[in-house]
């Protein structure tokens with residue numbers, strides 16, 4: 011089960027939108043996909059029409075109580091072959107609760123291993139932080155995709171994130187996660203600034219940058235309010251086409267790596 | 268010196284853009300304004316054309332070494348009557364360094380008091396976190412403005428922020444900061460989602476929401492790359508007009524409170 015972290019400590023750069031829509035796209039292509047909501051904000055959970063506060067069990071339980079099997083937390087989504095490990099605000103207390111636990115960076119990986127035969131791919135939606143949850147995600151992953159919003163401040167902070175990932179890999183064993191790619195998001199085809207930032211990103215990071223970019227579109231922002239992925243909400247939209255193309259490019263990169 | 272925190276732990280909701288352009292607007296109206304960059308990312312510093320890594324002294328020095336007077340860190344900007352306390356990545360180490368210092372939440376306020384006769388208004392640009400820096404900002408402030416990006420997830424998280432501010436005020440004495448208002452940012456006049464979220468915000472928060480809203484415009488995103496406020500970069504733009512109107516509404520609210 012290839013496990014992909016969707017991570018960037020910057021807020022609002024398109025992590026959840028990418029996690030939701032890439033998962034839906036891969037499932038629609040025929041893969042069995044598990045999407046893990048690892049953000050106490052529960053945005054991926056909301057984005058599939060669930061109310062985080064109504065959950066009887068969530069990822070928090072699976073992380074803090076090893077006797078609760080992950081399979082008892084997993085719920086289905088309206089997309090075939092796409093299951094969800096939902097999250098809610100309780101997850102905000104996990105870091106404190108696990109503080110003195112030996113192997114606290116490994117708990118997510120251990121739980122994911124108990125279901126790995128049921129899925130081909132696992133996608134983990136991280137919140138905007140570099141704390142224990144993100145660490146669990148990276149340690150449990152084979153790959154990481156970094157969504158990067160295309161604006162003036164895009165480059166700086168990104169170098170630091172990649173450096174952080176590198177340092178984490180040295181400090182935690184085993185940790186095989188590799189950067190699968192940087193995904194440019196909120197692209198605005200018309201502005202000079204957007205073109206400049208894209209070119210700057212490709213000059214500096216080369217092939218690490220996905221060929222696929224995600225343009226800013228209204229339907230991508232609306233889909234969560236309907237509790238659906240973009241493939242269901244607006245299947246003919248540009249957002250749906252771009253996330254389908256991204257899924258294909260991701261599969262290609264996974265095969266090559 | 269009325270001191271206004273521009274704060275929201277959510278990333279990319281318009282804090283820096285508001286801090287820069289409101290400060291410039293108030294200075295242009297004739298007030299003496301001090302803008303404090305309290306984010307290790309140094310975005311407000313970059314937005315006025317400075318390179319954070321080239322700074323000889325920054326807010327980090329003033330916070331961690333009481334023998335460095337704030338006045339020796341302050342630099343001018345290209346806008347008359349607008350000075351800047353710049354920041355850089357060193358500030359990221361301040362929280363750790365101040366960890367065992369008695370009165371660590373008070374250090375910014377103490378430094379600001381040493382210059383308060385030189386300015387009418389102080390604006391503090393906070394980074395996206397609820398840590399020691401934000402705490403210093405709130406404890407040093409008389410008012411807080413919360414920029415809120417208008418999108419599906421806007422309401423939840425916001426209630427938690429206001430609750431956090433309330434709790435902080437109870438725990439730290441003295442702390443008189445009051446919410447001056449919620450500023451709706453990235454408004455898109457054309458989409459249903461944007462209108463729905465705005466209405467939801469005003470229904471729930473009433474008069475706390477500023478009448479002025481900031482629409483998403485290309486020039487607001489471009490101005491930082493020119494190292495200028497929107498008033499200099501595109502004085503006839505919608506962004507300039509809206510931040511000027513916001514400055515007026517802010518002054519009105521300050522007088523009434």
Ligand SMILES: Nc1ncnc2c1ncn2[C@@H]1O[C@H](COP(=O)(O)OP(=O)(O)OP(=O)(O)O)[C@@H](O)[C@H]1O
Nearest residue numbers: 021022023024025026027138225226227230231418
């Ligand atoms: N390409 C796009 N076009 C338009 N809106 C978008 C696009 N991508 C994301 N959005 C919207 O922007 C907001 C932020 O996106 P998203 O939630 O995916 O970011 P995030 O990185 O997960 O944020 P957080 O750091 O809070 O977890 C959401 O309201 C989302 O619907």
Ligand SMILES: Nc1ncnc2c1ncn2[C@@H]1O[C@H](COP(=O)(O)OP(=O)(O)OP(=O)(O)O)[C@@H](O)[C@H]1O
Nearest residue numbers: 161278279280281282283284395482483484487488
């Ligand atoms: N109204 C707007 N229209 C277009 N672009 C905007 C607008 N407001 C802000 N931006 C751009 O969006 C990005 C994020 O805005 P900004 O830096 O002000 O947010 P922030 O809350 O300070 O982010 P952070 O949490 O990283 O400090 C910046 O590139 C900025 O130039």
Ligand SMILES: [Mg+2]
Nearest residue numbers: 025026053137
């Ligand atoms: Mg998210």
Ligand SMILES: [Mg+2]
Nearest residue numbers: 282283310394
């Ligand atoms: Mg900022």
